[in-house]
Amino acid sequence: MKYIATIGDKEFTVDVLDKRHVSIGDQIMDVDFENISGQPVYSLVIDGKSYEAYVYEGENELQVLLQGQQYPVKVEDEREKRLRAAAGGTVSETAEFHLRAPMPGLVVAVTVEADQQVAKGQVLIILESMKMQNELKSPRAGKVTRIRVKPGETVEQRQTLLTVT
Amino acid sequence: MFKKVLVANRGEIAVRILRACRELGMESVAVYSEADRNALHVRYADEAYLLGPAPSRESYLRADKIIDIARKCHADAIHPGYGFLAERESFAAACADAGIMFIGPKPSAIAAMGDKMVARETVLAAGVPVVPGTEGTGSMSDDELLAVAPKIGFPLLIKASAGGGGKGMREANSIEDMPSLLTSARREAEASFGDGNVYLEKLLEGARHIEIQILADQHGNVIHLGERDCSLQRRHQKLIEEAPSPFMDEALREKMGTVAVKAARAVEYLSAGTIEFLVDKDKNFYFLEMNTRLQVEHPVTEVATGIDIVAEQMRIARGRQLSYKQEDIRFRGHALECRINAEDPYNGFLPSTGRITHSLLPTGPGVRVDTGVYPGFEITPYYDPMIAKLIVWGETRGQAILRMRRALEEYRIVGVRTNIPFHQMMMDSHRFMGGQYDTRFVEERFALPLSQGERETYHPEIAAVFATLVAHDANQRSAEFVMPNERDTSNWKWMGRWERMHR
Numbered sequence: 001m002k003y004i005a006t007i008g009d010k011e012f013t014v015d016v017l018d019k020r021h022v023s024i025g026d027q028i029m030d031v032d033f034e035n036i037s038g039q040p041v042y043s044l045v046i047d048g049k050s051y052e053a054y055v056y057e058g059e060n061e062l063q064v065l066l067q068g069q070q071y072p073v074k075v076e077d078e079r080e081k082r083l084r085a086a087a088g089g090t091v092s093e094t095a096e097f098h099l100r101a102p103m104p105g106l107v108v109a110v111t112v113e114a115d116q117q118v119a120k121g122q123v124l125i126i127l128e129s130m131k132m133q134n135e136l137k138s139p140r141a142g143k144v145t146r147i148r149v150k151p152g153e154t155v156e157q158r159q160t161l162l163t164v165t
Numbered sequence: 166m167f168k169k170v171l172v173a174n175r176g177e178i179a180v181r182i183l184r185a186c187r188e189l190g191m192e193s194v195a196v197y198s199e200a201d202r203n204a205l206h207v208r209y210a211d212e213a214y215l216l217g218p219a220p221s222r223e224s225y226l227r228a229d230k231i232i233d234i235a236r237k238c239h240a241d242a243i244h245p246g247y248g249f250l251a252e253r254e255s256f257a258a259a260c261a262d263a264g265i266m267f268i269g270p271k272p273s274a275i276a277a278m279g280d281k282m283v284a285r286e287t288v289l290a291a292g293v294p295v296v297p298g299t300e301g302t303g304s305m306s307d308d309e310l311l312a313v314a315p316k317i318g319f320p321l322l323i324k325a326s327a328g329g330g331g332k333g334m335r336e337a338n339s340i341e342d343m344p345s346l347l348t349s350a351r352r353e354a355e356a357s358f359g360d361g362n363v364y365l366e367k368l369l370e371g372a373r374h375i376e377i378q379i380l381a382d383q384h385g386n387v388i389h390l391g392e393r394d395c396s397l398q399r400r401h402q403k404l405i406e407e408a409p410s411p412f413m414d415e416a417l418r419e420k421m422g423t424v425a426v427k428a429a430r431a432v433e434y435l436s437a438g439t440i441e442f443l444v445d446k447d448k449n450f451y452f453l454e455m456n457t458r459l460q461v462e463h464p465v466t467e468v469a470t471g472i473d474i475v476a477e478q479m480r481i482a483r484g485r486q487l488s489y490k491q492e493d494i495r496f497r498g499h500a501l502e503c504r505i506n507a508e509d510p511y512n513g514f515l516p517s518t519g520r521i522t523h524s525l526l527p528t529g530p531g532v533r534v535d536t537g538v539y540p541g542f543e544i545t546p547y548y549d550p551m552i553a554k555l556i557v558w559g560e561t562r563g564q565a566i567l568r569m570r571r572a573l574e575e576y577r578i579v580g581v582r583t584n585i586p587f588h589q590m591m592m593d594s595h596r597f598m599g600g601q602y603d604t605r606f607v608e609e610r611f612a613l614p615l616s617q618g619e620r621e622t623y624h625p626e627i628a629a630v631f632a633t634l635v636a637h638d639a640n641q642r643s644a645e646f647v648m649p650n651e652r653d654t655s656n657w658k659w660m661g662r663w664e665r666m667h668r
Contacts (some may be wrong), residue, residue, distance in 0.1 A: 001637060005629035012629035016637050024626055033634045039523040039579050044631060051624075053631045054579060062635060063511075064628040068573070068589030070511050071625060073632035102515050104546045108356070130507075130516040130550040131332075133353060157518065 004081050006074040096145075097164045099136060101155045105129030109151050110162070116144045118164060125149070125161055138164055166483055167241035167266050168192060172206065173231050174246030176537035177554060178459070179206035182244045185475040194240050196231060198224030200545045205537045212238055219547045225249045228256045232263050242266040242482060244475075248549070251458040252279055268482045270457045274432040278455040281326050282364055288452045291431035293424050296443060296451040298366035307347050310365055314340060317367050323347060325354035326362035331401025333357060336368060369445050371603050374398065374453075375410055376441040377425035378466045378474070380489075381434045382481045388491045389422040390466050390474075397591070399514065399607045404584070405591060406462040406502045408469040411562060411600030412444065421450055428455060437463070437478050443604075461504070464535060464556045468500035498558055499565040503573065503591075505536075505553040507544050509582035516550045517582040519543070527575035531558040531568050544581050552583070562600070566592055 005012045015023045022031050032045040036052075044051045054065040061074040076084065108126040112118055123135045124144070142164040149161050169192040172182045179195060183206060186193040195210035200219035207213045214234045216224040228250055235243055243260055245251040251269065254276040260267040269275075278284045285295050299305060299313055304326075314321060314337070323346055325333030333354030335346040347363065355361040378390040394410030395403045409418075425440040432455075439460050441453040463474050477488065508514045520543045526534050536553035538544070544552065557572055559565030570592045573585055591597050596606070 001640075003633045003636065005633050007625045007629060010625060012626055014629055014633040016633065022630060022633070024630065031630070031634075037523070041523065041577065041579060042631060042635065044627070044634070046627065046630060051627055051631075053628070054577075055631055055635045062632040064631045065586065066624060066628050066631065068586045069623065070586060071628035071632075073628055075632050075636040102512070103518050108352075128356070129518070129546040130548065131357070132516060132550070133356075134513075134515055 002078055004076050004078065006076075007071050097139060097142065099124055099138075099161045099164065101127060101157055101159045101161055102134075102136070103127075103129045104157045105134075105155060107149045107151050107153045107155060107161070108133055110147060110149065112144050112147075112162075114144055114147050118142060118144055124164075127155070136161070140164070169194065169238070169240045170242045170244055170268070170479075171196065171231070171235045171238070171240035172210070172244050172246065173225070173250055174244075174248070175201055175204060175206060175225060175548065177535045177551070178246040178248075178461070178537075179204075180209055180537050181464075181535050182246060182475055183209050185473065185479060189476060189479055191479075194235070194238055196225070196234060198547070200543075200547055203542060205539060205542075214238065219545065221249065221547065228253065228259055232259055232265065235260075235265050236263060240265065242268055244268040244478070245458065247456075247458050247461055252456070254279060266482050268436065268478055270435045270438060271433065274434050275457045277432045278438075278457050279327070281324065281454055284454060285452070287431055288428045288455075291427050293428050293431075293452045294450065296366050296369065296453065299364045304362045305364070307344065310347065310363070311340065311343055314343060314365060317365055320368040320370075322366045322368050323350045323363050324366055325350065325358060325360070326364055327354065327358040327360040331398075333363065334401050369443050369451070371446045371605075372396075372443045373410070373412055374403075374441065374604050375413070375421070375444050375450070376439050376460075377421055378460075378463070379425055379429045379434065379438045379440060380474070380477055380481070380487055381429055381436065381438070382487045383435060383484055384486050386487050386490075387426045387429050387434065388487060388489060388494060389425050390470050390472060390494055391418060391496055392421065393462055393465050395462060396602055396604050397597075397607060398604055403462065404504055404607065405588070406465045407562075407565075408465045408500050409496050417444075417448055417450075424450075424452075428452065436481050437474050446603075461551070461554070462502055464533060464554060465500045465502045468533060468556055468558045469496050469498065470494060471497060498560050499562045500556060500558050501562075501565045501569050502554055502556045503569065503588040504551055504584075505555055505576070505578075505588075506550045506584045507552050507581045508550055508584050510584045510587040512582075514584065516546070517544070518546050519581045521552075521578060521580040523577065523579035525575070525577040527555065527572035529572075529575075531565075532572050533557070540580075552578075552581075555588075563598075566598060 002015045005014050029047050034043045040056050041054050056063050061072045064071045064073055105127045108128045110125050111123050118138045120141050122138050124138050125136045127134050145163045145165050147162040170186050171194040172179045183193045193210045195206045195213040196216050197207045198216055198219050216230055243265055250256040252275055254272045257267045257275055258272040277287050289295055320338045323335040333350050335350040337343050337346050350363050351361040373396040375392050375394050377392050381387040392410050393406050393408045395406045397405040428440050437459050439456045442450045443453050444450045467474055507517045509517050521538055521540055524540045533556040538552045557565055557568040559568050573589050
């Protein structure tokens with residue numbers, strides 16, 4: 001099965017040939033891939049070289065933490081990739097952005113109002129957690145539509161705080 | 166002479182103090198909040214008592230309850246650790262009133278050094294240089310501060326009078342920025358310390374944060390254990406500490422040590438304490454503040470000098486003489502410490518909570534780990550994000566860095582994000598290796614991730630294989646479970662509902 005793995009602007013064509021072999025580009029390699037005791041930690045022996053990585057799901061990619069370096073990797077099979085190319089460009093500039101609480105905490109301040117235009121990087125909400133005040137910023141320009149929390153409220157992780165369109 | 170010690174703290178420092186109790190053959194008592202029932206310090210101590218609900222002010226800050234528990238279980242001494250009640254004069258006084266030994270300085274010394282404005286005046290009177298800033302005791306209004314700011318000169322720092330750990334601290338580059346920064350600094354200070362008072366201090370550029378460890382006994386002996394360099398900070402939170410400082414020489418150490426001892430004597434200091442200095446690039450040094458407690462980074466000095474600071478604190482509290490004289494104190498080799506925080510370095514250092522599912526601690530020659538967590542332990546949003554301190558010793562600074570690299574690579578924590586990758590990159594940075602850093606280094610010159618090519622360990626193709634195999638395995642598994650159209654409704658409809666639900 002053929003996949004295209006994208007890291008930044010680099011693309012790698014990785015073909016999973018069978019349980020023991022993959023090819024990268026046109027190079028065939030021996031692999032031994034094991035999950036470590038049910039944790040999101042994996043051991044990979046590839047052509048005799050041993051690597052260990054922590055792999056977890058990001059927003060819409062896989063995050064690979066390997067030797068202290070983090071790689072966001074988007075893995076698609078060929079069909080998915082063609083579909084995305086046909087749809088054209090990224091959708092993040094047009095879709096609604098829901099600001100979610102990255103951790104449980106206490107809303108200290110909401111620094112914007114409903115219907116306000118915001119710039120990319122503008123602070124939307126100040127959330128206190130682990131005795132620190134954290135500024136949650138807008139990833140893009142847009143208009144604040146719904147604000148769902150008030151200062152003084154405690155929020156759960158992943159709870160939607162407000163929406164930018 | 167006390168025999169039973171109550172440790173009024175949690176996390177790694179509670180475990181650290183309990184270990185000292187164990188070694189000295191003293192009985193130990195832990196206290197805990199509802200969130201910490203399963204914490205290591207509760208499991209480690211001989212006795213443990215519940216304080217109350219998770220928030221600190223209902224548990225670890227309840228001085229009355231802690232003293233009550235100490236009385237009931239016949240603990241005759243209390244060690245406060247750092248943070249929480251460690252620098253509350255009222256708590257030290259309440260212990261004395263209850264006939265319980267407070268392992269730390271006298272209430273009067275905590276009071277004198279606790280208010281930063283009083284501290285500055287006290288050390289100035291003792292002839293210790295201070296950073297230019299708003300002198301004079303008492304609170305100043307915003308208007309008064311705005312009037313005095315141009316005289317100090319920009320850039321300057323707005324700091325909380327009751328502050329510490331970078332909370333309520335803001336940096337102002339011009340008079341126009343001041344009003345809004347004053348408001349936010351006061352708000353944060355009020356929230357953190359219940360005291361919105363702030364003062365101004367000149368910001369020294371290219372400065373290093375160097376502190377001197379002090380030990381003082383009840384017989385008037387005061388010695389210093391040399392310096393720790395804590396210049397590597399992010400938003401005024403220390404991240405990496407080392408001893409000796411690559412910036413120091415024997416003459417400067419001697420001079421700063423003498424001044425630190427003088428400052429400690431000025432308040433009749435007792436037990437372990439730390440005098441923090443800022444040192445500019447011309448090696449002029451200025452008093453910053455005194456921490457009247459055990460410091461987070463005390464192991465750096467312990468590893469570099471071989472002295473057990475907590476054991477010395479106990480000895481001092483028992484009324485004995487210090488085990489060392491000034492001339493016995495010598496650095497052997499080099500010590501480095503990395504603070505391991507539950508923070509995501511790839512996501513603006515946001516705190517990360519969750520259950521630690523897997524943890525493998527580094528061991529081997531020259532490695533020490535002080536931690537209070539273990540697999541299965543839940544990191545909650547109620548307390549500090551620091552989960553461990555990794556300390557290494559090396560014959561030379563170079564060897565210590567290599568050892569730290571090796572230990573960081575060994576350290577595995579799964580379940581929460583940690584700043585280990587940040588430390589790994591720091592250890593690979595040429596400027597850190599050269600000892601060429603100041604307190605602004607992390608913010609000004611350090612970006613994550615380092616661009617490719619700057620590191621020898623850049624392996625995108627291996628990462629691509631990892632991700633592909635993980636995705637492939639997941640695909641295979643889901644193909645086995647979900648046949649097309651097996652749901653009772655169309656997949657499109659189901660997707661639509663699912664997306665709405667997750668808005």
